Amino acid sequence: MQKMSYKEKFVQMNKEAKATWIVAAIIIAFWWITGFGIYGATGATTTILGMPAWFMVSCFGSWFLSIGLVWFLITKVFVNFDLEDEAPMTDVSSKEHKEVM
Amino acid sequence: MNGFLILVPVFIFFIILIGLGFYIQKTSADARGENYSKDYFIGGRSLGGFVLAMTLVATYSSVSSFLSGPGVAWQKGFGWVYYASTQVVAAFLVLGVLGKKMAVIGRKTDSVTVVDVIRQRYQSNLLANISAVVIIVFFTTTMLGQFIGGAQIFSAVTGLSYVHGLIFFAFVVVLYTTVGGFNAVAITDTACAIVMLIGMFCLGYAIISKGGGIENIMATITEASNTAVATGEGFNMLSPTAEKAGVASIPVQLFITQWMLCGVCTIGLPQSNVRCLSYKDTNSVHKAMLYGTIVVGAMMVGMHMLGVLSRGVLLQIETGASTDTVVPALISQYMHPFLAGLTIIGPLAATMSTISSLLIAGSSAIVKDIYMHSKEEKGEAIDQKKVGKISISVTAIMGIVAVLLAVNPPDIIVWINMFAFGGLQTAFFWTMLLGLFWKKANATGAIWGMVGGLAAYCITMALKIKIGTFHNILIGVGCAFILFIIGSYVGKPVDDKVGKLFFPEKY
Numbered sequence: 031m032q033k034m035s036y037k038e039k040f041v042q043m044n045k046e047a048k049a050t051w052i053v054a055a056i057i058i059a060f061w062w063i064t065g066f067g068i069y070g071a072t073g074a075t076t077t078i079l080g081m082p083a084w085f086m087v088s089c090f091g092s093w094f095l096s097i098g099l100v101w102f103l104i105t106k107v108f109v110n111f112d113l114e115d116e117a118p119m120t121d122v123s124s125k126e127h128k129e130v131m
Numbered sequence: 132m133n134g135f136l137i138l139v140p141v142f143i144f145f146i147i148l149i150g151l152g153f154y155i156q157k158t159s160a161d162a163r164g165e166n167y168s169k170d171y172f173i174g175g176r177s178l179g180g181f182v183l184a185m186t187l188v189a190t191y192s193s194v195s196s197f198l199s200g201p202g203v204a205w206q207k208g209f210g211w212v213y214y215a216s217t218q219v220v221a222a223f224l225v226l227g228v229l230g231k232k233m234a235v236i237g238r239k240t241d242s243v244t245v246v247d248v249i250r251q252r253y254q255s256n257l258l259a260n261i262s263a264v265v266i267i268v269f270f271t272t273t274m275l276g277q278f279i280g281g282a283q284i285f286s287a288v289t290g291l292s293y294v295h296g297l298i299f300f301a302f303v304v305v306l307y308t309t310v311g312g313f314n315a316v317a318i319t320d321t322a323c324a325i326v327m328l329i330g331m332f333c334l335g336y337a338i339i340s341k342g343g344g345i346e347n348i349m350a351t352i353t354e355a356s357n358t359a360v361a362t363g364e365g366f367n368m369l370s371p372t373a374e375k376a377g378v379a380s381i382p383v384q385l386f387i388t389q390w391m392l393c394g395v396c397t398i399g400l401p402q403s404n405v406r407c408l409s410y411k412d413t414n415s416v417h418k419a420m421l422y423g424t425i426v427v428g429a430m431m432v433g434m435h436m437l438g439v440l441s442r443g444v445l446l447q448i449e450t451g452a453s454t455d456t457v458v459p460a461l462i463s464q465y466m467h468p469f470l471a472g473l474t475i476i477g478p479l480a481a482t483m484s485t486i487s488s489l490l491i492a493g494s495s496a497i498v499k500d501i502y503m504h505s506k507e508e509k510g511e512a513i514d515q516k517k518v519g520k521i522s523i524s525v526t527a528i529m530g531i532v533a534v535l536l537a538v539n540p541p542d543i544i545v546w547i548n549m550f551a552f553g554g555l556q557t558a559f560f561w562t563m564l565l566g567l568f569w570k571k572a573n574a575t576g577a578i579w580g581m582v583g584g585l586a587a588y589c590i591t592m593a594l595k596i597k598i599g600t601f602h603n604i605l606i607g608v609g610c611a612f613i614l615f616i617i618g619s620y621v622g623k624p625v626d627d628k629v630g631k632l633f634f635p636e637k638y
Contacts, residue, residue: 034234034327037635043231044636047568050227054220058390065213065371066383070406070545076367080345082369085209089216093428100424103227104417111413 031110041111042109049107053099057092064088136468137289137475142328144476145303148319148483152307154313163312167518168503171312172243172495173409178317180418183410186320187419188222188426190402192327194280196430197478201438202454205445208356208368210381212435217386217394219431223424225398226407230416232567233407239632242408244492245401245559246500252566252633253580254625255574256504261581263500265558266401269551270493271533274486276548278537281482288475297537300479305530308487309523313409316487323480324426329476331430334458335437337466337474341444348443352456355442368439373507388602392553396608399560402488405495490533494526549590557607559586561615570634576615576623585612 034042065088068076076083162170169175178186196215204211212231233248246266250259282297289296342348352368359365359584363376372379397403410416441461448456458478462471498521506513536544558581565572588607591597598606631638 039235039638040232040634040636043235044568046231047228050224053227054395055223057220058394061216069371077349080349082209084371085213088371089212089432092216093219093424093432096223096424096428097421100223100227100420103223105422108227108413108417110417113231114238122398 031112034109034111036116039111039116040110041058046103046108049103053096053103056099060095061088061092062089137316137472138628140469140472141289141476141479144322144379144480148307151318151322152309152311152315155311155318159312159314163519164515167515167522168243168495168499169241170314171519171522172491172499173405173457174312174314174317176238176409176411177314178406178410178415180410180415181422182317182405183226183419184222184265184422184426185324186317186484186488187226187406188423188430189320189324189327189390189481190482190488191221191397191400191427191485192430193485194277194284194478194482197327197330197434197481198280198284199455201434201441202457203336203459204435204438205442207366207373207380208352208370208439208442209436210366210368210371212360212432212439213371214381214386214389215393215431215435216428217390218397219424219428220394222427223420223516224395225403226416226420226423228398229404229563229567230376230407230410230420231413233404234410234416236567236633237408244495244499245404245408245563248404248408248495249566249577250500250504250561252629253572253574253577254629255578256580258574258578259500259504261578262558262562263496264622265555265581266496267472267493268294268547269555270402270489270496271529272544273551274489274493274530274533275480275537276551277482277486277489277541277542278533279468279540279545281479281486283455284459284475284478284482285484287295287456288463291624294538297534300483301530301534301537304483304486305490305527305534309530310488310524313491316484316491317409319487320484323484326473326480327341327430327477328426330474330480331433331437333466333470333474333475335433335440337470338437338441338444338461341465342440345440345459346442351443351446352439355446359374368442382600384600385602388438388605391608392556392602392604396556396560399556399558399563401559402492402557404559404563405492426596481543486530486533490526491531494522494529497529498522499581550592553592553602553604553607554585554588557581557588557611561611565615565619567633569619571614571619571624572632573619573622573625576617578621579618580611582616583614587611592617 065084067085068087074082078086159170162175200215236248242248242251246259246262249262278297278301281300282293285296285300286293307319356368360367366373366375366380372381444465445461462474466474560579561580584607587610588603591603591606
């Protein structure tokens with residue numbers, strides 16, 4: 031749990047929202063490229079577990095990719111902070127800190 | 132006897148749901164005495180990650196995910212699964228983009244509903260009232276559609292009449308929602324999501340074992356598909372665009388708009404947004420993003436794939452019958468009655484979990500956004516006991532009205548229901564997204580966008596005006612965006628008080 035001021039929370043939340051959009055864009059791109067790409071290249075002749083490869087990779091692949099990327103988001107990008115309490119001092123102290131430096 | 136065996140698991144499940152409703156009413160008595168609307172409408176901001184994920188997904192997945200969708204997949208093949216799989220982003224996107232801001236601002240402003248947040252952000256009672264009305268109209272009609280769908284499945288499988296089925300299961304959902312409030316909705320949604328998954332696995336097992344394994348099923352499907360392509364009388368089940376007689380039945384344009392309607396724009400749905408106000412802490416929302424993505428993918432890809440595979444078991448349906456009959460036919464013809472009872476809970480649960488959430492959110496629009504707000508405006512004191520009585524009455528009446536209408540559904544409501552999903556997105560997508568991320572967004576822009584976008588969407592839907600084969604969500608959301616931006620530059624900018632609250636990083 032990080033102590034953050036109201037302002038710092040918003041800076042962080044904007045960053046998280048941006049990262050979420052990027053993840054969504056990657057999934058959408060993956061979905062289009064694998065679905066139409068594999069079908070365009072091999073039709074329905076290649077199969078995975080008996081079902082068409084384009085379907086397996088685009089549908090299950092996008093799902094697994096989503097799970098993986100969301101895992102990345104919540105462990106690497108998203109930060110835990112208190113939704114209610116703010117740390118009003120951190121802003122000031124960081125400024126002072128900079129001035130000292 | 133078979134009918135009786137089917138009803139046993141359903142009965143047990145219904146009793147559990149009602150029990151949960153009353154149990155939660157009892158345990159939350161103290162919290163309700165203090166602040167009734169906060170507890171009744173958002174559960175006192177107490178949801179953990181697992182329940183948050185389940186209630187979000189269960190609310191989102193409706194009767195169409197379990198009935199109409201797999202039915203069409205049975206007919207069109209894997210292309211339809213591909214089409215439905217755009218929904219994998221629906222759980223994490225809303226939580227990741229809007230989730231935390233809604234939670235932080237909701238706490239800061241003591242907001243209980245989405246309309247509360249809109250009122251705080253745009254400082255406009257007109258916009259707030261339009262929002263509340265849009266929510267009430269579209270939620271009621273959607274609920275009605277769900278009641279009709281649920282009652283149809285129920286009667287198809289159990290052999291009870293439509294009206295008996297409707298009254299039986301509608302009574303259960305209205306009762307537990309009314310007494311238990313939001314917490315009961317969230318907990319029962321979780322139970323519903325779990326039985327939806329169980330139902331799906333039972334159905335999957337039945338289909339694969341009856342069909343003699345995936346290989347046999349795929350051989351049957353390939354043969355059916357090849358015949359369909361050769362004669363031009365059916366769909367190419369193995370292609371993403373499901374061609375019929377050489378013409379794509381799911382053209383690329385439709386895939387693009389599907390990404391809006393059932394992907395990106397779902398972050399505007401108020402029934403999803405209100406869940407962002409209801410969770411406990413940041414850890415909960417992080418976990419919910421992961422769990423939600425796992426479950427929504429399993430349900431959407433899984434159920435629609437089962438729809439396709441069921442073609443290997445059920446080669447034809449009665450001529451003229453709707454593809455909606457595929458899933459009930461599978462359950463009633465190919466499953467042991469007890470397992471059938473367990474499986475039928477799945478689509479019923481999908482229906483009930485959607486209804487309960489719409490009912491509680493619709494009721495909050497009347498009680499909190501209209502009644503309590505007018506009290507506050509007049510500076511009158513709010514009596515928590517009175518709010519309690521009104522909340523319970525409004526929820527019950529709204530539910531009962533929807534049930535009565537569903538007995539003999541008026542055409543106009545069935546018709547409005549067709550616009551509800553896209554209409555809600557058109558009205559709220561930019562209002563929420565730009566409201567929370569663009570400081571220049573103001574009331575003028577939001578009102579123009581909401582009213583203009585909705586008008587454009589509903590009129591083009593009603594008159595069947597289309598741009599190519601794109602879904603009209605493109606017109607709705609597109610018009611709303613343009614009007615929103617123009618209005619925001621024309622209207623007055625937000626004052627510093629709102630600015631500092633919603634955009635502290637700009638100061």
